Amino acid sequence: MLSTSYIFLAYFAIIIFVFGILCKVWKYAVIPNPLKIPLTPAPTNTIGVILRMVFEVAFFKSLFKSNKFTWLGGCAFHLALLVVLASHIRFFVSPVPEPIMLLQTFLQSISMFIGLLFIAPLVYLFIRRVWVDRTRFVSIFADYFVLILLFLIGLSGITMKYLIRPDLFAVKTFILGLISFSPEPIPTNPIFITHFTLILILLIYFPFSKLMHGCGIFFSPTRNQIDNPREKRLINPWDKRII
Ligand code: HEM
Secondary structure, three states, X not given: OHHHHHHHHHHHXXXXXXXXXXXXXXXXXXXXXXXXXXXXXXXXXXXXXXXXXXXXXXXXXXXXXHOHHHHHHHHHHHHHHHHHHHHHHHHOOOOOOHHHHHHHHHHHHOHHHHHHHHHHHHHHHHHHHHHOHHHHHHOOHHHHHHHHHHHHHHHHHHHHHHOOOOOHHHHHHHHHHHXXXXXXXXXXXXXXXXXXXXXXXXXXXXXXXXXXHHHHHHHOHHHHOOOOOOOOOOXXXXXXXXX
């Protein structure tokens, strides 16, 4: 019974996640940009805009300029997230490709560090929200919720790794079963069930949350516009009929 409910919930979560993101990205893409508002100093050609985006997405350049500690926390968290997700690939593919096996062996040697690197910045970002007056003033429930959700995901992951080991073979069988539409029972380890439930909550919540910033940044007019108002006249999309 528990297994069946989880299997339905998992497919439901994946559908919401994928269609939710596609709908949001579509909405971002078709929304009109009536004004030239690149944040200056801004690039004056397409190559410049691409470079600006790369620096923004890979190195959080604007955040670096505004707050060095938060930048450090943000970088540490996103780097750890990348490594954690890479180390999870082994649950989703069979047989595991050679490069992933090599990466896995390397990650194994720094794994405690990775777990800490994942949750420590979340603790810092949470304390900062509660502690710094002007950050607390602009914070809403959603800001705390997402930090707590990610923290609990990390904590349950670390607990599985060091305290209450799940049967990793059963975990992989369960995940591959979901992927191949021939579902297998969910492993009974309570921490795995907690980890998995939190992931499903994250998947369902993701398209409606501020975590969509990862997609939204590419559509941000202050960052993706070329600074060429003198060379090329911008016409409001809804003014075209009049001109
Ligand atoms: C369906 C997807 C997922 C499954 C089946 C899964 C399963 C697991 C398992 C079995 C472990 C223990 C690993 C071990 O013993 O070596 C683990 C660890 C962990 N998981 Fe997940 N997980 C999933 C998704 C995620 C996601 C999306 C995140 C992050 C947002 C995440 C964050 C973590 C963290 C931080 C650890 C601790 C890693 C470490 O310390 O090396 N997991 N996960």
